[in-house]
Structure formats: structure tokens, C-alpha cells
Amino acid sequence: xxxxxxxxxxxxxxxxxxxxxxxxxxxxxxxxxxxxxxxxxxxxxxxxxxxxxxxxxxxxxxxxxxxxxxxxxxxxxxxxxxxxxxxxxxxxxxxxxxxxxxxxxxxxxxxxxxxxxxxxxxxxxxxxxxxxxxxxxxxxxxxxxxxxxxxxxxxxxxxxxxxxxxxxxxxxxxxxxxxxxxxxxxxxxxxxxxxxxxxxxxxxxxxxxxxxxxxxxxxxxxxxxxxxxxxxxxxxxxxxxxxxxxxxxxxxxxxxxxxxxxxxxxxxxxxxxxxxxxxxxxxxxxxxxxxxxxxx
Amino acid sequence: xxxxxxxxxxxxxxxxxxxxxxxxxxxxxxxxxxxxxxxxxxxxxxxxxxxxxxxxxxxxxxxxxxxxxxxxxxxxxxxxxxxxxxxxxxxxxxxxxxxxxxxxxxxxxxxxxxxxxxxxxxxxxxxxxxxxxxxxxxxxxxxxxxxxxxxxxxxxxxxxxxxxxxxxxxxxxxxxxxxxxxxxxxxxxxxxxxxxxxxxxxxxxxxxxxxxxxxxxxxxxxxxxxxxxxxxxxxxxxxxxxxxxxxxxxxxxxxxxxxxxxxxxxxxxxxxxxxxxxxxxxxxxxxxxxxxxxxxxxxxxxxxxxxxxxxxxxxxxxxxxxxxxxxxxxxxxxxxxxxxxxxxxxxxxxxxxxxx
Numbered sequence: 289x290x291x292x293x294x295x296x297x298x299x300x301x302x303x304x305x306x307x308x309x310x311x312x313x314x315x316x317x318x319x320x321x322x323x324x325x326x327x328x329x330x331x332x333x334x335x336x337x338x339x340x341x342x343x344x345x346x347x348x349x350x351x352x353x354x355x356x357x358x359x360x361x362x363x364x365x366x367x368x369x370x371x372x373x374x375x376x377x378x379x380x381x382x383x384x385x386x387x388x389x390x391x392x393x394x395x396x397x398x399x400x401x402x403x404x405x406x407x408x409x410x411x412x413x414x415x416x417x418x419x420x421x422x423x424x425x426x427x428x429x430x431x432x433x434x435x436x437x438x439x440x441x442x443x444x445x446x447x448x449x450x451x452x453x454x455x456x457x458x459x460x461x462x463x464x465x466x467x468x469x470x471x472x473x474x475x476x477x478x479x480x481x482x483x484x485x486x487x488x489x490x491x492x493x494x495x496x497x498x499x500x501x502x503x504x505x506x507x508x509x510x511x512x513x514x515x516x517x518x519x520x521x522x523x524x525x526x527x528x529x530x531x532x533x534x535x536x537x538x539x540x541x542x543x544x545x546x547x548x549x550x551x552x553x554x555x556x557x558x559x560x561x562x563x564x565x566x567x568x569x570x571x572x573x574x575x576x577x578x579x580x581x582x583x584x
Numbered sequence: 585x586x587x588x589x590x591x592x593x594x595x596x597x598x599x600x601x602x603x604x605x606x607x608x609x610x611x612x613x614x615x616x617x618x619x620x621x622x623x624x625x626x627x628x629x630x631x632x633x634x635x636x637x638x639x640x641x642x643x644x645x646x647x648x649x650x651x652x653x654x655x656x657x658x659x660x661x662x663x664x665x666x667x668x669x670x671x672x673x674x675x676x677x678x679x680x681x682x683x684x685x686x687x688x689x690x691x692x693x694x695x696x697x698x699x700x701x702x703x704x705x706x707x708x709x710x711x712x713x714x715x716x717x718x719x720x721x722x723x724x725x726x727x728x729x730x731x732x733x734x735x736x737x738x739x740x741x742x743x744x745x746x747x748x749x750x751x752x753x754x755x756x757x758x759x760x761x762x763x764x765x766x767x768x769x770x771x772x773x774x775x776x777x778x779x780x781x782x783x784x785x786x787x788x789x790x791x792x793x794x795x796x797x798x799x800x801x802x803x804x805x806x807x808x809x810x811x812x813x814x815x816x817x818x819x820x821x822x823x824x825x826x827x828x829x830x831x832x833x834x835x836x837x838x839x840x841x842x843x844x845x846x847x848x849x850x851x852x853x854x855x856x857x858x859x860x861x862x863x864x865x866x867x868x869x870x871x872x873x874x875x876x877x878x879x880x881x882x883x884x885x886x887x888x889x890x891x892x893x894x895x896x897x898x899x900x901x902x903x904x905x906x907x908x909x910x911x912x913x914x915x916x917x918x919x920x921x922x923x924x925x926x927x928x929x930x931x932x933x934x935x936x937x938x939x940x
Contacts, residue, residue, distance in 0.1 A: 316710020504738030
């Protein structure tokens with residue numbers, strides 16, 4: 289350790305360095321928060337002056353129109369991902385926390401499963417989209433469709449839901465499970481009534497984060513969901529579906545102001561949706577922390 | 585902890601943590617349904633990942649045969665004459681004159697991600713310090729939440745802002761200042777020359793840095809909060825200044841966690857697609873001339889070229905994109921594995937939200 293070598297350095301110099309360090313940390317914070325605020329302000333300033341509520345109730349038409357199809361489409365995709373990815377992710381999290389067996393050395397099995405979940409969490413989304421296009425849209429002749437989009441997006445968010453569920457379940461004290469068992473509850477009953485119920489806030493938070501990822505995703509949707517200017521139907525295959533991020537991506541560099549406005553409107557709606565999801569998840573966390581036992 | 589000490593060994597205790605479904609009593613249909621469905625669900629990521637890699641490999645195989653190992657070092661990007669004759673190379677049909685090389689894309693991916701790291705790491709560390717050590721709780725908490733929110737801004741929205749606001753602003757007011765005043769010496773002359781219209785390598789790197797800051801900053805903040813206060817207080821009692829405590833106590837305490845978060849952010853930057861496609865200039869086939877030059881990355885190329893690759897009737901353009909995807913997948917798997925091993929060795933890691 290070097291600690292002796294600073295003895296000869298003057299106090300004024302060290303104090304100056306401390307002040308410089310402090311200034312640099314504030315400067316860093318400014319450079320992180322500042323551009324973000326500028327981004328929010330810019331999107332709001334571009335979208336709000338031209339805002340008309342008809343954006344919510346009309347579909348794109350020529351160089352204008354609204355985004356009703358995209359908003360509804362995004363909601364349909366969110367619902368589908370919640371159903372498909374949510375179920376898979378929560379069940380996988382339950383397995384990793386509750387059912388994973390222990391080997392002879394007392395360590396948990398399932399290392400390969402965990403590794404695959406970790407890898408999937410960082411996998412480039414465009415590559416998943418490419419495979420969804422090649423294998424589902426073309427290979428299985430589904431065409432641009434809701435189902436291929438849902439499968440690709442669900443695969444993408446399952447790692448996040450699994451992680452959140454596992455973490456939430458692991459925070460449930462073992463004594464709860466032992467108490468349930470001592471009372472003679474079946475495994476499934478105590479899982480449903482005791483363990484999952486206690487872990488519910490954490491699981492819901494994970495699901496909301498996954499939904500916020502779903503809302504903002506573009507690359508894997510472009511070649512699986514395609515695009516449709518019509519309102520979404522519940523048809524799973526052979527029917528493309530619209531979504532908000534598409535209009536940001538295609539309209540932003542078009543030479544028509546009306547399309548620019550549409551692009552910014554879509555951005556604003558996206559930001560509002562995501563902020564709502566995140567604020568709700570934060571409220572759930574703080575509420576559950578207030579009601580939990582101390583020392584959690 | 586008020587758990588009574590019993591005669592069970594520690595191995596038994598850890599085995600008891602779960603619900604132990606293999607009891608003889610769990611014959612009820614509901615118990616078996618929970619077990620069977622969760623067991624099926626947990627294999628889905630593995631099955632999906634294997635499926636993705638296999639599909640990529642088979643789709644890329646013709647391109648791998650034709651392109652050969654020179655693919656990684658070639659800089660050409662010629663889609664060939666789509667309306668002309670068809671060539672046969674190694675039994676693979678390709679359009680006359682098609683010749684692809686991945687080097688500018690690989691280099692562009694790495695360059696932009698490295699710039700992102702150079703920008704993001706100091707800013708994230710500074711932000712994490714300000715949030716944990718400096719600011720009072722009532723302002724640090726909402727600011728921390730704000731930084732976490734940044735990870736969830738859709739990349740198209742960041743691309744929109746980068747392409748329409750940040751890029752033009754930087755190229756009009758900031759880049760010329762740098763380009764005109766940097767001395768013409770070997771390394772720094774990369775910063776000289778034509779600054780362009782705001783679409784290019786440096787803008788992409790800055791936007792990517794902006795996108796990975798929340799990941800690194802949020803993780804680093806959580807790590808800093810884990811550092812016990814006794815060593816820090818002890819150091820201060822010995823006369824350490826704030827900066828010395830940070831440099832000698834706090835950062836070394838969680839160093840490998842920071843390294844892991846950084847590598848994770850690097851992985852995200854490598855795979856980021858939409859924002860880069862919108863601010864890079866999307867030029868295939870040549871490297872950026874200077875740090876402001878137009879370029880593209882693997883991910884951005886796949887998203888912008890997939891549409892036009894359908895027009896190649898031989899399917900070679902599509903196979904070529906699969907090979908690019910395979911290269912990107914391999915890079916990101918390696919990077920992620922590195923990050924996860926480093927992080928899991930040191931701390932209980934919370935996966936940050938937001939992704940590539």
C-alpha cells in the first residue's frame with residue numbers, strides 16, 4: 289500500500305484536489321442529467337405545440353393522420369408479452385428460487401440455465417429480430433404477424449422477469465415456508481398463498497420493467513411485426529400490426545413537417561407510457577417496503 | 585437473526601430453503617402442475633438461445649463458405665449486379681460481382697463502443713459519487729430514480745434527438761472548435777479535418793455513452809452504497825480528504841464490480857441498433873476518415889440492410905447479414921460472460937433495466 293508517500297504533499301494542494309474532485313462529481317452529474325432534461329424538453333417542445341387529440345383517435349393517412357393504430361398495437365403487444373413472457377418468466381423464476389435441486393456438495397444445480405438467461409439478457413435485440421424474421425415470418429410462413437413479434441419480444445424480456453421473480457422470492461424468509469409446511473399446507477397451496485403472495489410486489493415490479501422494455505423496442509419488431517396502418521386485430525398470424533416506435537423510426541427524416549410532428553407525437557406518447565410504468569413500479573416498491581417487516 | 589441453532593449441518597439448511605417438492609406428500613395435481621410448468625419454463629431461455637444460434641449458423645453457412653476468413657479483414661461492400669448473371673462459388677449462388685467485407689463494420693462497432701466507454705465511465709463514477717457521498721438524501725433519491733429512468737428511454741427517441749438536435753448542434757458549434765485547434769500530431773490529427781453534418785463516429789459514440797451511463801451509474805451507485813462506512817470514517821479520522829477516501833477506500837472496495845458493470849455497458853453499446861442507425865450516417869464499406877466521419881456498426885447494418893437484402897434473389901445478401909449477426913452474437917456473448925463472471929464473484933448483482 290502506498291500511504292506513506294503522501295506525507296510530504298502540502299495540505300493546501302491536497303485540499304485543492306479535494307475541491308477539484310467535488311467540482312468534477314457535480315460536473316459529471318450535470319453532464320448526465322442535463323442532456324436528459326434537454327431531451328425531454330425537446331420532445332415536449334416539438335410535440336405539444338402541434339398536439340391535437342385526434343392523434344389518439346385517427347389512423348395514419350397520407351402524410352398525416354394519427355397514431356390510433358400504433359397506440360392500440362403497442363397495447364396489444366404489451367398484453368401479449370405480459371401473457372407469454374410474463375408467465376414464462378415468473379415460472380422460471382419460481383423454479384430457480386424454489387425447486388432447483390442441490391448437488392452433493394451443497395451447491396445449487398442449474399448453472400447452465402442461469403448462464404443462458406444471463407446471455408439472453410445481453411443478446412443483441414436485432415439478432416433476435418433477424419432470427420424471428422427468418423425462422424418465424426418466413427420459415428413457418430406466418431408472415432409479419434403478432435405471434436412472431438410476441439415470441440421474439442417475450443424471449444427478450446424473460447431474463448428480466450425471471451431475475452426479478454427469483455430475487456423477490458429469495459427475499460421471502462424461509463420461516464414462512466417452514467411455517468406453512470408445519471401447518472400441513474400442500475406445496476402448491478403454500479406457494480400460492482404464502483410465498484408468491486409475499487413476493488408479489490417484487491414480481492409485479494419486474495413485470496412492469498419488462499413492459500417498459502417492450503414499449504420502447506424497435507429493432508426486433510421491424511421484421512417480425514411488420515407494420516399496418518389499420519387498427520390491430522387479434523389475429524395471431526398473417527396480419528401485421530402497428531406500434532409506436534415504428535413511426536418514430538420511419539417518419540423522423542421524411543421531408544414533410546406533418547410526419548415530423550407524428551414522429552415527435554409518437555415519442556411523447558412513448559415517454560409518457562414508460563414514465564407511467566416506471567413511476568407505478570417505484571410506488572409499488574416504496575409501498576411494499578413501508579409495509580414489510582423491519583430489516584428487510 | 586433469531587434462528588435457533590439446531591444440530592443440522594449447514595448443507596441441510598441450504599437444502600431447506602426451497603419448497604422441497606419431492607416430499608412423498610406432493611402427489612396432488614396442483615403441486616405437480618407447478619413443478620412441471622416451472623421446469624418447462626426455465627428451459628425456454630436455453631432452448632430459445634440454442635435455436636437462435638443454430639438458425640443463425642445455418643443461415644450464415646453459405647456466406648461463411650464464400651466469404652472465407654478474409655471476411656473479417658476486407659473492407660468492400662458490393663451487393664453485386666442483382667439483375668445480371670449468377671456466380672457459383674463453392675456451390676453457393678451469388679450475384680455477379682458480390683463481394684462483402686466486415687472489417688469496417690467490426691471496427692465501427694468497436695470504435696463507437698470504446699468512445700462510449702471513455703465518455704460514460706468517468707461521468708458514471710462522478711454521478712455515483714455525487715449521488716451517494718455528496719448530495720443530501722432528499723435530492724439524491726429522486727435524481728437516482730431519474731438516472732435509472734434514462735435507461736428506459738426508447739433508443740429510437742434518443743436517436744431522434746441525437747439526429748435532429750444533438751448532432752447538428754455539435755457539428756455546428758463544438759466539433760469545429762476542436763477540429764480547428766487540435767495540433768497536427770500523430771494521434772490528435774484524427775480529431776482534425778471535415779466535421780460533417782453531425783452524423784458520424786463521434787456523435788454515435790456520444791449517444792451510445794449517454795445510453796450506457798444509466799446502466800453503469802446505477803450499478804456503481806448501488807455498489808458505493810454497499811461500502812461499509814467504518815473504513816471510510818477511519819480514513820477520514822486519519823486525515824484523508826474526500827478525494828483520497830474515494831480513490832483509496834471506496835473505489836478499490838468495489839473495483840471489480842465497477843469493471844463488471846463497465847463491461848456490461850460495453851456489451852450493450854456493441855449491440856445497440858436503432859440510435860446508431862439514426863446518427864452514424866450508415867455508410868457501409870469504409871472506415872471513418874476522422875473521428876467525425878460517417879460510419880456504421882454491425883447492428884445498424886443489419887437493421888438498415890435487411891429490407892434491401894430481400895431484393896437479392898440468390899439470398900446471398902440475407903446470408904451475409906446472418907454472418908454479421910453471428911459475429912455480433914459471438915462478441916456480445918463473450919463480453920457478457922466476462923462481465924457476469926467478474927460481477928458475480930464480488931457482489932450480489934442486480935440486473936439493470938434497459939437493454940441493447
